[in-house]
Amino acid sequence: MAVAPNTQDLTGIETPRTTFGRGSFLQREGPLAALFMIPGWAILLLFMAYPFFLGIYISLTNKRLGRSAYDFIGFDNYRYLWGDSIFQQTLKNTAIYGVGTVPFKLAFGLALALLLNRQFRFSRVFRAGLLLPWIVPTALSSLAFLMLFNSVISPISISLQQAGLIENNINFLGTAWNARISLCVANIWRGVPFFAITILAGLQAVPTELNEAAALDGANRWQRFWAVTWPIIKPITLIATLFSVIWTISDFQLVYVLTKGGPANATHVFGTLAYQRGLNATYFGEAAAISLYMFPALALGAVLLLRNIRREPH
């Protein structure tokens, strides 16, 4: 639009800012920064940090929903879960869910971004249109998948049967691996547009002159991508991947609507197991522990990745 992002600056060096330290209170950076932090942090502290620490505390107790009496039991919930075969299964499922979706979302998202980065007729319509999976409320799009993967009325099964390719309805969600694959497909469907649009944003920062120069030097498509494009889109791609890992591991809605963790616990993820143990069975302490199990690992990963991105020159 009118204000094009300052692309020149992308390769440049950060100029050290002069600090206007002598003015009034509001002219100094430190206090002003602190002031600016207040509204956002107030909300985050009240509605996130407080319940979060409450959640940590609950995970160290044997609290049950609606019971006033409970005891502090230290790490017993965590220890108990470690030995619980359903929880072990959940860990495995979550790993499968992550490995089975994030790389695909990344690869497809990158490919789609490269396609959408070109100028062609109606490119804007395609850009907006292909975002639809991300726009439709998940609560409703997962119902559409519930139909597509239905054992009886799946249009996929029906049309394949009409084509004579299969005889019986496909058991999309009924065996352990079918259900996992189906969930992964639905998750990839929902996640690709986010990757695509985010990486597309990164691609727009790639100066065309650089690419052209490389092409003149005889670099092929593949070489140009790694030498010119990738360094520029790398930070944003890593960030998108980090977001996606977080969203995937803490996914709830899709699994809840499609399988509720079935068949025979083959698709339980942290969210659905915590829901089952905490809400249906009222074991709050244990449910909180399930939700928090991955937190340290995720937080560490996030911090390392963020530092890594920060340290790199733009």
Added chain:
Amino acid sequence: MTDPKVDGLIAEARTLRYSRRQVMRRAAALGLSVPAVTAAMTTSGYAAPNQTRKFASAPAFLQGSSIHILGASYFVVAGEERFREQMAEFGEQNGVDVTLDLVAWPDLQARIAAAIQAQDGVDIVQLWDPWPYLYAENLVDVNDIAVPHGEAHGGFYDWVVKTASVDGSWHSIPYGTSSSAFAYRTSHFAEVGYDSFPDTWEDLFAAGKALKEAGLPPLGQALGHSLGDPPSFTYPYMWAYGAMEVEEDGSTVAFNTPEFVEGMATFIQGWEDAFDTTGTAWDDSTNNTAFLAGELSATLNGSSIYISAGRPEADGGVPEIYEDMNHADFPQGPAGRFTNIGAQSWGVTTFAQDVDAARSFLDFFYGEDQLVSWYNANGGYYIPAASSFSELPVYTEDPKLAPFLNLVNYGRNKGFAGPSDEAAALAYSEYIVIDTFARAVGDGDAQGAVEWGAEQLERVYSR
């Protein structure tokens, strides 16, 4: 053990015909503990006279309060409409603002949990069969309405007492439940030589095999993570083969028995031979869809399939299936014929804005005329909790619906032979019995699946 003061109070209550609330007030004045008095009232069989009855005509003190009701979505639209009319009627009579919130079945517990945690937002709540045990601490004691209501209508069925009362005390008032029976296509079964529905599970599997071999639709059963249809098959089948979650002491797991392992092996074979094997993915809705699409010859369900089929075609009715279908009792196994049944009920939360208003609404709703009109509007979808209502024409006029009522006679509660307590509720919400079956048909290992189930039940029952 018994406090003489408590006994004295009960005696006093008997002579003076105290209402329950008056008893509690006296208890407080005498410095007695409420649970002790409640327990004494229950054990002594003291039924407080129905004090609330007069609220209906003298509502002045309810004026201006409000009642918010939380329940699960209705299947029968007319039933929901009738309930809303009753709310409006009560609201107008008493100057009370009554509102209703109905949510999808799987979301009900999330809403109850949030309300309890917040101690706010819900005054009257719908409870399904193992829940009164879970939430008892947050439910007002309603013995004074429930006990006389049961007594006046032929008594509550045993399965109602076992599932909706908490250790003999009522924290919610049962109205019955939607029950299951085998819905089946008479013509399909006749074609493979069955003029009546098979009477044993093995015979049913044989019939299903014959159906499949004859190119007719198979049997259908959900075995996914769903709280409706999967348990209504798996629990009865487990009992029919002599296994149960626990023995009468409510803690000794009695799941892994040779007879049940054998029964499970039979089922694994039967599943391949006679069922639509995609059932491992089904939820409560799938068999409805499949049956109405003409793709099943028999399935266990509430009367919702039959009611849907009988609707006008524009509303999704299927006349030819409606005519052809019938219902049958559960088949039996070596240990007998069983079904799983538990009562649903309405309770008042301890954190209700106006407990008295909420209680008097329930008193109004459970009044004979009101309740009967509601049962009628639901067209037989809910079988009643108290026995005399079973004689209502709505339950007897359509012989095809008779099996739904029959099963009050051979029903067991979840957690049988123990009570439908917290451990039973946990086992149920963890889908342990269901997953035992799903595992068995998943890898064909009957012994392994039953061992897994027993191990999980040990875990749940030893907490």
Added chain:
Amino acid sequence: MSIVGENRIWQRFLYFYIPLGLFVAFLLMPFYWMFVVSLRPTADLLNRVRNPFLIYSVTLNHYRFLFEDTAFTTWMKNTLIVTVCATLLSLFCAILIGYALGRFQFRMGNFLGAAIFIAYLVPPTLLFIPLAQIISEYQLYNSYWALILTYPTFLIPFASWLLMGYFRTISAELEDAALVDGASRLQAMRQIVLPLAMPGVLSAGIFCFTLAWNEFLYALVFMGTAEMKTIPVGVVSDLIKADTFMWGPLMAAGILGSVPVAIAYSFFVDNYVSGLTAGATKG
């Protein structure tokens, strides 16, 4: 045209049209299916003779049902109010945080930036039960505020990070010049930096709008009455009747529920991308 040498038609097909077509098919198929179901009579769902992906007879009954027999317009209104307010509130907070983190050097800056990011790692399934208690203590239960104040917890982190990057792309000299001319910091920010940052703000706004529009769990548990429900919650609780799904109206609601956001995207997609470009590559 494209700088890459795709002079031959087969090359263009191989590297462009075919992959793009596959993406269109994969990403739009479920949406197309929702559309088909929303326009077809219910009975057609069970029809195994005709191709299930085609429409043979069109009916608007499902849409009519939504508007006449459910509170869809109320849900739509609620969703709009909550989404717009939550988005504006989040943007306000995120602009301040993003500005402070992006343009000021101060102690704790890095730490606070990382901490905001970490806030994203806390799963809502853990938060919603303790939150229910807090919402009730603050007397927010069943009011728009319950959602307007809780949605920013998952909107602020991304929006702040995006805007932080965007503010960094705006040359400091302009602002410094204004300061030298005697403008206060706040004036310089409001009159110079903020107008330049509008594409970034728009990007962050669209992002917030989408996430808030689609939220389900908090809306389910914090809104108690039928009049206060949002689209996803109202649809799921009113169109799934016990063990039967009203597929037609459900899918119609899915289509209608996505329209406002889809329109926003079709207008702003390029701004969204360019805002993201500047913000994200400077993260």
